[in-house]
Amino acid sequence: MFIRKIMVSLAIAFLVICFTQINASAATITVFVNGAKQIYDQPPVTQNGRILVPIRGISERLGATVDWDLRAQTITIKNPGTTIFLKIGSKTPIVNGTKTQIDVPAQLINGRTMVPLRFVAEALKAGVAFDSQSKLISVTTKAFNEIVKRNEEKVVLVHKDKHGARFQYPEMGVIVSPSLVLTTYYAANHAESASIELSNGKELKIEGIVDMDSKNNLALMKLAEPTTVKPVTYKPTSNFIKGQKATAIKWQSGGSKGIEIRVDGSITYPDIATVYFANMPYSFKYPGSPMFNEKDALIGLVDKYGSYENKQYVRPLPDLKKWEHYFSMEHANIKTSGFYYELPQQKLKTFTNLSLGMTMDEVKTLEQGKLVSEFPRSLTYRNNVLGPDWYASYDFNRNLILNHMSYVNVADYSKMTRTQAEELFKDLKKRLEAVHGTPQELDRIWKHQSGENEMNARWLPKFNEEKPVVVLSVEDMVYLEQFRVEVYYFFDGSYKATN
Structure with a gap:
């Protein structure tokens, strides 16, 4: 009886040790396949120094198909040129018709078929690297490594300066010609100067911004001197x-x-x-x-x-046809708009007697409404230049120059009908068109947005046009049974040559 108790205790201890070993490893091992971190519903485990992972997770990520025969307890993994045959519990898999030996067999753990990672990856012609200190496993294919190697030099980091200091959030870009860098709109927006950083750490100065496309989040920037880095090729992709x-x-x-x-x-x-x-x-x-x-x-x-x-x-x-002619131009012939300049070069007319670019004192002189509130960089009026049913808000930049203004109709919304709201929208649109021309965007029917029905007209400047953004909006706030009409002006600066 004593001997039996000892044997039972040893068996339990052995199972506990194995279970603890497997789960401890599961919590520390991280697998990357072609640079992408893998998230498995059954984490990796180790047995006898070998790392096992879910079969579909590793095989399908490497482009192979997996066929599982539940009755025979066999697995077939295929990709072009390779067929792997494994059986649960067997240490003798078959690769392209040839038997081979492995230390740890394929097995079922928590309902998942687990296979030795290195064996499967290398059989599928992928490389495996293991960092024992960080417990990181990197699996990469030859094709992936070659794409990275051929293109990494063409990829750059774009640094911009704002308010006299380097902006703390750089963005990415690519060399598209010896003189040009394609990057994101946000990387170039409001840049007072800029540079790119190559993968080797070398920095190159940017001469200025050639064009920007906020809708597609793209910008084209010109280097101060041509680079010898080979440009990328590109393929516009609609979806x-x-x-x-x-x-x-x-x-x-x-x-x-x-x-x-x-x-x-x-x-x-x-x-x-x-x-x-x-x-x-x-x-x-x-x-x-x-x-x-x-x-x-x-x-x-x-x-x-x-x-x-x-x-x-x-x-x-997106399609880059509008910029393609720049890619083949000589460096000296590519013109830029320089960098961001916050203030308008001249005052920008609005549909009232006030202009963007005025000083705060000028606004106070011309606005004859009742001053409701005043802060260091904003003013609010009632009974303003548009009449008694309007609130006006004026915002000023750090130089106390007017760069944002909005007018909100504050008539009794609950008594305004949809027809009256539409007529007010049409009247304001006509007045705005007399100053700013035809709107670039116009809703001709009511649209449902975030619980409200609304119509909008928008006047949007092209890149580097010294014009304000103008928005006319009428909202049917369904849940409040009210209408809201607003005219909004905003000047976001322009870009001017520094030479």
């Missing part, structure tokens, strides 16, 4: 297809690093856009990482936002 793969170049100090992105789906917002996402943790320190296809063509950018519910958003590269 991504589910399952489509691309290699994003993630810039980091001391060199760039690639991450393979697989598009897993899209979300369409009516009248706005379709956004594409990959189910993966957010892995990009800097927004705008360029995405290359298998032929090294630039096809998209990692979007500015990510990490929500382990989704990384990506956007296709």
